[in-house]
Amino acid sequence: MAANGQGVSRARSTAPQRSSAGPGLTPALDDAFPFVGRADVLAAVEAALSTPGSVGAVLVGEAGVGKTAVVQQVLASSAEPLYVVRIRGSRGFRDQAYRSVNFLLSELEGDVVEHPVMVLRAVGDYLNQQARGRRAVLAVDNVEYLDASSAALIGQLVLGGTASVLLTSQDFASADPQLAGLWRDGSLHRFDLAPFDALEARDFAAAELQGPVSAEAAALLYRMSGGNARLLQASIRAVRGRSVVLHGRTWVLLPGVVPVPTEIAEAVQLVLEDLPPAQQEIAHVIALAGQLPLPVARSIASSADLDALQSGGLLAVRHREQEGIEFRDPVIGAGIAASLSAQHAGDLYGRWVDGTATGDLLDPERHAEWLLKCQRPVPPALLLAAARSANRAGRFGAAAEYAGLGDAYRSSAAVAVERLRALTFVGRFEDAGNGLLLAAPLLDGASAAEAVPLLLAGVFLRHRLGLGGVEGALDEAEERLESDAGLGSEDRARLRADVVIARAEIASLLGRFAEARDLVLSLRTAGALLGTDQGIAADVLLAEAWAMLENQLDALQLADAVADRLQELDVAARTRELAYLRLIAIYSATGCWGQGAHRLRLTDGDSGAVLHSSAVQLALGLVRGRYGTPAEALAVLAPAFDQLRVGDPQRVLPLAASAIAYCYSVGDDIKAAIPLLVHAEPTAGDPWLVRRIASQLQLLSVGLREAKPDAARQLQALGRSDAERGASLFALSAFTSAVRLGSSGVLAELSDIAARVQGPYALLCETFAKGVNHRDAEVLLQAMDLAAEGGDQNFGRDAARSALHAARAAGDKTTVREVQQRVRRVLADLDPDGPASRLDCLTPREAEIAQLAVGGLMNREIAEVMCVSVRTIEGHLYQIYSKLHVSSRSQLAELFPAPLG
Incomplete structure (x- = not known):
């Protein structure tokens, strides 16, 4: 080993x-x-x-x-x-x-x-x-x-x-x-x-499987084993090639429910073998129930037996809404429940639950599983409660199964809602679309309390599928709310808030951030009392809208508050995932990732980070691509991409493909990037942010492939489109990228929008633009300092190169040396005496040819400009490559800073 x-x-x-x-x-x-x-x-x-x-x-x-x-x-x-x-x-x-x-x-x-x-x-x-x-x-x-x-x-x-x-x-x-x-x-x-924490468990699984493991697969294995290495190994054996399969280069999780592995179920039986029969009985009941209210447990077992099981470390009392007793290690509890025969489970149910009020106190999912295990029918109300509980916890496969038992979703609008949500949230859009058709008759004669959630479930599904009718469904939901006189005031207010938040989320998905902002602010103006999930969903939508428009400081303040609440409150899985996606985007885009990573507990080495979905991993990979190196980004992006190809509930696969292709382009590995292009094309139903960021990454990749002027022009057009939309932060990013690629025609627009946008990133862009415009090495060094403070090493390198170029252009060798010293102190990984300074070894003619080549001219075009033959240009380029130790135009371009002016 x-x-x-x-x-x-x-x-x-x-x-x-x-x-x-x-x-x-x-x-x-x-x-x-x-x-x-x-x-x-x-x-x-x-x-x-x-x-x-x-x-x-x-x-x-x-x-x-x-x-x-x-x-x-x-x-x-x-x-x-x-x-x-x-x-x-x-x-x-x-x-x-x-x-x-x-x-x-x-x-x-x-x-x-x-x-x-x-x-x-x-x-x-x-x-x-x-x-x-x-x-x-x-x-x-x-x-x-x-x-x-x-x-x-x-x-x-x-x-x-x-x-x-x-x-x-x-x-x-x-x-x-x-x-x-x-x-x-x-x-x-x-x-x-x-036991292993989640990060160690993922690394263990990767070593056992001899390949990277997706976030979903790692989270499943961690939950199955509790981090116990031997049980983790047993879990891997149980799911390998079944629920966890090799897809691309990554072990990914397939949709569906995964039972407790037989090895674990058999192993945990040893835990109880030496206990007295009375203690075994209460342990079996608690294993099947998941948790028992303490008074119920005391009605089944004596206080002495319960105390013995607690002092032995097997059971623990948890203080939540009510005191309950459960297994200290949930893996042991699940294993014991799985090891019991159907007959024994039925006997225990008949003895302690059937005909009593105990069933109403049990966790609905565990109650339903107990009944299924002992082959008893599950009441429709319990199926609905179990599906709701599973959806809230993010166990979408289980929720779909509960809602599908006995075709309950065909006769109950509430069950149909949970099934549609489960299928949508797991990315089974085709199945969900069929479910929406089957649920349509349930709207006839349904009350607003039943119809509105069903209509809203259809809204998000329609958007994901790229279908029309989204606005019509939202309008119908509002009409039903207003026309149902029998609806209570509290239910009406709650459902009305759901409709407004749904409108705001759709507006956000379409890139209409001003509309999303106004919708959420209307809830505040009306003084709506929001539930926990409603409040977080509304606030994160507002923070996103403010960040994308021109109110970044308020956005960051609100983002901090939401991030703190996510660590403290019980929040539904979908609400949490969408909040994380939007908060990561806010912190990264405004240049405040260090602050955000700390708030969200996503700093390097934080084990909890690996338990988030592949969509969140994608967002983290994009951050690493910006603040780190392509290799660091690919280590996160590649497993996320392979998992998203299996199921993509947030419709972010094109962004993952574009990000990976960009990382390969940075490393001058164009061949590896080409196969990703088929996945990088956006489709109807993809969020506007996904399409927008993917477009910019694709243009940056083009800029790395010897076509900087063309890419810069397209980035300018993209930025102007963003500005018209009101997405000022994205316009700022596009204009700045164009300048970093060598365009000076957009400097005025960049300076204007940077002056209106708030936050560290806007200040960095404004400073960089000012330095480029005035060919001021000192101002460009200030931009380098700002980039380094924010951890944006890539931007820092560009600013440093531009500062060196400005100093050399001024012809002052003393200034050049001072700039090199500053760069060396601030950007330790950028060697100012390395490749960039090797440009000094070129003859004036070679330098001119190299600059034309970097500018995108082909050999024939350079020959025409220089009034020489193509063969002569080819010879000069050979000498240039040899002197600078590069092998391609894209590598050569990295040695040339953005032209000034």
């Missing part, structure tokens, strides 16, 4: 304290699995093994968390030669003296074994003889299960200096007191290993 230091371990060395670890899993899974991350743990354990005065280390954590893997890695990578003796404690043999070390005693006489001192001397001599000068290390698994004689022998060998130890334990508080005493006196170092 090769060490991989990229994971961030959450293990820690602890001061002496009692531990009450819960019952662990001991699944019959492979002992060996890819070693990923935990570099800090490795270093700390290696230090504990080699530090003078230390007798070794003990690693504490649940079964399968990776304790043994760490021990094996430490032993394999040790810098000194070791003699390793492996010992394993066994729960079933704790009462048999020396059972764990009997292989060390096999050559001793029977009377020797009866005297501990003689055993100690004999085993010590044996270890010294076998070690032959090497350090002896006792690697002991499950130290709490050692029989007393074996534990005492190991303790004495350590105290006598014969051997060091590397111990693993699930519950070190239950270990032999002598070994625990070594920890208390500080000679034995303790490390508590937590």
